[in-house]
Amino acid sequence: MFDSLTDRLGTVFDKLTRRGALSEADVDAALREVRQALLEADVALPVARNFIAKVRERAVGQEVVKSVSPGHMVVKIVHDTLVDTLGSESVEINLNAVPPAPILMVGLQGSGKTTTTAKLAKRLVERDKKKVLMASLDTRRPAAMEQLKILGEQINVPTLPIVEGQNPKDIAKRAMQSARLQGFDVVILDTAGRMHMDEALMAEVQAVRDVCQPVETLLVADSLTGQDAVNVAEQFNKRLSLTGIVLTRVDGDGRGGAALSMRAVTGCPIKLLGVGEKLDELEAFHPDRIAGRILGMGDVVSLVERASESIDQQEAEKLAKKVQKGQFDLNDLLEQLRQISKMGGLDGLMAMLPGVGKIKKQMAEAKIDPKLLKRQEAIILSMTAQERLQPKLIHASRKKRIAAGSGTSVQEINRLMKQFKQMSGMMKKVSKLGKKGMMRQGLAGLGGPGGAMQGMPGMPGQIPPR
Amino acid sequence: MKMDKPGLFSRLKAGLSRTAGNFNAGLTSVFTKRRLDAAALEELEDLLIAADLGPAVAARVSGKLAAERFDKEISEHEIKAALAEVMTEILEPVARPLAIDSTNRPHVILVVGVNGTGKTTTIGKIAHNLRAEGKSVVMAAADTFRAAAIEQLEVWGQRSAATVVRRDVGADPAAVAYEGLQQAQALNADVLLVDTAGRLQNKAGLMDELAKVVRVLGKLDAKAPHDCLLVLDATTGQNALRQVEVFADVCNVTGLAMTKLDGTARGGVLVAVAERFTLPVHYIGIGEGIDDLQPFAATPFARAVAGLDG
Numbered sequence: 002m003f004d005s006l007t008d009r010l011g012t013v014f015d016k017l018t019r020r021g022a023l024s025e026a027d028v029d030a031a032l033r034e035v036r037q038a039l040l041e042a043d044v045a046l047p048v049a050r051n052f053i054a055k056v057r058e059r060a061v062g063q064e065v066v067k068s069v070s071p072g073h074m075v076v077k078i079v080h081d082t083l084v085d086t087l088g089s090e091s092v093e094i095n096l097n098a099v100p101p102a103p104i105l106m107v108g109l110q111g112s113g114k115t116t117t118t119a120k121l122a123k124r125l126v127e128r129d130k131k132k133v134l135m136a137s138l139d140t141r142r143p144a145a146m147e148q149l150k151i152l153g154e155q156i157n158v159p160t161l162p163i164v165e166g167q168n169p170k171d172i173a174k175r176a177m178q179s180a181r182l183q184g185f186d187v188v189i190l191d192t193a194g195r196m197h198m199d200e201a202l203m204a205e206v207q208a209v210r211d212v213c214q215p216v217e218t219l220l221v222a223d224s225l226t227g228q229d230a231v232n233v234a235e236q237f238n239k240r241l242s243l244t245g246i247v248l249t250r251v252d253g254d255g256r257g258g259a260a261l262s263m264r265a266v267t268g269c270p271i272k273l274l275g276v277g278e279k280l281d282e283l284e285a286f287h288p289d290r291i292a293g294r295i296l297g298m299g300d301v302v303s304l305v306e307r308a309s310e311s312i313d314q315q316e317a318e319k320l321a322k323k324v325q326k327g328q329f330d331l332n333d334l335l336e337q338l339r340q341i342s343k344m345g346g347l348d349g350l351m352a353m354l355p356g357v358g359k360i361k362k363q364m365a366e367a368k369i370d371p372k373l374l375k376r377q378e379a380i381i382l383s384m385t386a387q388e389r390l391q392p393k394l395i396h397a398s399r400k401k402r403i404a405a406g407s408g409t410s411v412q413e414i415n416r417l418m419k420q421f422k423q424m425s426g427m428m429k430k431v432s433k434l435g436k437k438g439m440m441r442q443g444l445a446g447l448g449g450p451g452g453a454m455q456g457m458p459g460m461p462g463q464i465p466p467r
Numbered sequence: 468m469k470m471d472k473p474g475l476f477s478r479l480k481a482g483l484s485r486t487a488g489n490f491n492a493g494l495t496s497v498f499t500k501r502r503l504d505a506a507a508l509e510e511l512e513d514l515l516i517a518a519d520l521g522p523a524v525a526a527r528v529s530g531k532l533a534a535e536r537f538d539k540e541i542s543e544h545e546i547k548a549a550l551a552e553v554m555t556e557i558l559e560p561v562a563r564p565l566a567i568d569s570t571n572r573p574h575v576i577l578v579v580g581v582n583g584t585g586k587t588t589t590i591g592k593i594a595h596n597l598r599a600e601g602k603s604v605v606m607a608a609a610d611t612f613r614a615a616a617i618e619q620l621e622v623w624g625q626r627s628a629a630t631v632v633r634r635d636v637g638a639d640p641a642a643v644a645y646e647g648l649q650q651a652q653a654l655n656a657d658v659l660l661v662d663t664a665g666r667l668q669n670k671a672g673l674m675d676e677l678a679k680v681v682r683v684l685g686k687l688d689a690k691a692p693h694d695c696l697l698v699l700d701a702t703t704g705q706n707a708l709r710q711v712e713v714f715a716d717v718c719n720v721t722g723l724a725m726t727k728l729d730g731t732a733r734g735g736v737l738v739a740v741a742e743r744f745t746l747p748v749h750y751i752g753i754g755e756g757i758d759d760l761q762p763f764a765a766t767p768f769a770r771a772v773a774g775l776d777g
Contacts, residue, residue: 037522043704046517109702110727110755111583141755142588143622148615151636155614196730223583227519227704229732250582254669255706278582278612 028060031075042256045231048265056082080292087288092270095216101180101188103213108221110194113249117221118191119152120283131186136161136176138169139193149191156280173209197236217244224248225255234263249275329425331389335381338374379407380417503541508533521739528553551773554738558765563747573651573659575691580698582665585726589698590660591623592760602657604629607647609640610664620662641683648687668713681718694721701727701734711744726752
């Protein structure tokens with residue numbers, strides 16, 4: 002019943018793809034669906050309206066190139082408009098100030114300010130080699146200051162010592178003072194959550210702003226936010242002149258319509274995305290990727306990046322050589338399973354691949370267990386070294402032993418062995434394609450019986466690259 | 468609940484008036500004495516969508532108006548009344564207070580939800596209310612993940628003079644819940660409130676963890692948890708429907724609370740949730756103060772959202 006924006010647009014454009022010519026009525030029908038989908042995805046009404054108008058403007062008068070299907074043209078126009086609305090490029094955190102550069106974190110209650118503060122600090126320390134001080138100005142929520150202190154200890158970033166009874170403005174002053182004396186590069190000020198129309202609290206945070214003159218005032222906002230996103234962003238922007246937005250809980254299954262809304266009404270760049278509960282799960286915002294995700298074109302850029310980060314280059318080369326010699330064994334399969342786990346597991350990969358919605362549904366229908374990788378790993382780990390090198394040794398009694406050892410069943414072992422056979426067969430065939438080709442095949446082989454991922458709809462892949 | 472406490476209703480209205488005000492601004496501009504034609508209906512539908520009611524409810528309300536008043540002149544007040552009526556109709560069956568069954572020793576309430584919806588704060592306020600009614604309360608700090616969540620609950624424990632059962636950060640939440648129930652049984656407490664870590668409903672591992680908490684509580688008392696309260700954030704959009712669906716599936720949610728209704732968020736998604744899941748709505752949160760948790764009542768909620776008096 003609740004279709005994600007991706008699914009929704011997927012079906013609309015499927016319909017369009019199948020037709021020959023694109024009439025005005027087709028465009029209107031498609032745009033109605035797009036509008037409905039945007040609204041269901043929590044894009045604020047005025048923003049959705051503008052967006053549709055922009056798309057229509059671009060679509061009308063557009064010559065339909067014969068070699069491109071009309072559906073794809075609409076997809077491309079929608080995609081481009083999405084990217085334009087989201088902001089055409091990613092904007093880094095600005096630290097151009099006489100140190101210490103103050104960063105002010107603001108937002109509603111429960112949007113994730115404190116967690117984001119710690120994540121940002123960690124990022125600035127590790128990526129930009131900055132000396133960062135964090136200070137909590139949250140004198141309202143019980144234990145909020147302790148929360149930041151504990152997070153600081155976890156990531157090894159100092160926090161301003163807690164002094165009971167100080168007001169936020171004084172804490173901000175003290176933070177700046179102490180950062181100046183101790184030679185910090187950056188001070189991140191975490192504020193209490195507040196409602197945007199709470200006059201007293203908005204005045205309070207304005208006073209803090211005036212005291213510390215932040216180079217960055219970041220609105221931390223929940224990506225699951227509904228229509229209210231425009232009000233929140235507009236009000237915070239009006240009172241504090243935001244310099245950027247951090248979207249949190251992007252790892253949820255919301256479609257992130259709030260991103261579009263907030264960006265559109267404030268004109269502020271979305272700078273960072275919170276994509277998990279762990280403190281390193283903060284990513285730079287790439288409008289292209291998000292637009293692609295919304296449109297069901299997949300977040301291939303992220304996938305490639307994640308892959309290059311997690312896959313050990315040497316291991317990969319070693320594997321390539323083995324494959325070329327036709328020596329692919331179970332140890333190599335184990336290595337592949339582990340690499341996929343490192344890249345966020347099957348779920349993580351799925352979320353980034355094109356045609357996500359459909360595959361996810363297929364996975365759910367086929368009851369593919371997200372723990373499949375772990376169990377397969379356990380199976381291989383329950384084999385002897387000899388068995389891993391010579392899988393042919395594994396006969397019935399050995400299978401029983403392996404099943405008992407890994408807490409699985411003989412059936413599952415059979416399935417793994419079948420998959421292994423298919424993979425090594427494929428490996429031989431594609432060995433000349435080199436590393437890239439191999440990886441793709443490896444993933445396809447993992448789709449379990451029948452290879453669910455082989456049934457991936459090819460539609461989005463045909464969109465001309467920008 | 469102290470229903471007769473002076474100022475309660477005005478507090479509720481104060482909290483919701485901004486919601487209504489915002490909504491009305493749009494409504495008034497569109498519907499000051501106007502023929503109810505197709506364009507007007509579409510605009511009404513849009514306004515309902517803008518209130519986070521969701522496309523389904525929006526279509527139903529405007530459909531109802533169309534059936535009765537199509538092509539007739541309709542005033543702003545009539546629109547509001549019809550709107551309130553339809554929303555009341557949907558909300559009335561789900562407006563049920565959280566009932567503590569005193570034969571349960573203790574009555575176990577598991578509190579769940581995604582991150583940052585206000586679970587701990589809501590628990591603190593519920594504990595305060597229960598204590599004010601003279602009930603003995605134990606709270607189990609089973610959010611062992613978020614930094615300082617335990618300390619936060621302890622502060623609420625002091626404020627409401629309730630016992631807090633805790634373990635260290637990183638402990639198994641199910642173990643904390645179990646220990647909480649053991650202690651509450653030993654103390655012959657009236658109510659046990661179990662605070663859990665926020666979790667996104669699409670994280671299978673974390674949802675399994677929650678299922679384990681339920682299972683383990685069942686070992687000490689086959690009927691526990693007697694209630695499972697899902698806390699929703701009023702600023703959340705249509706994803707709230709997904710949240711209810713998945714949490715209900717995993718831990719048998721028996722009721723809802725909606726927080727942060729003191730902002731401009733319309734909370735209209737609650738109407739959509741009520742229509743689709745018919746789960747009882749127990750509480751609404753309209754502020755950060757210890758008294759700012761109110762029992763949910765359909766008529767005032769619907770009328771306040773529609774911008775009608777009393």
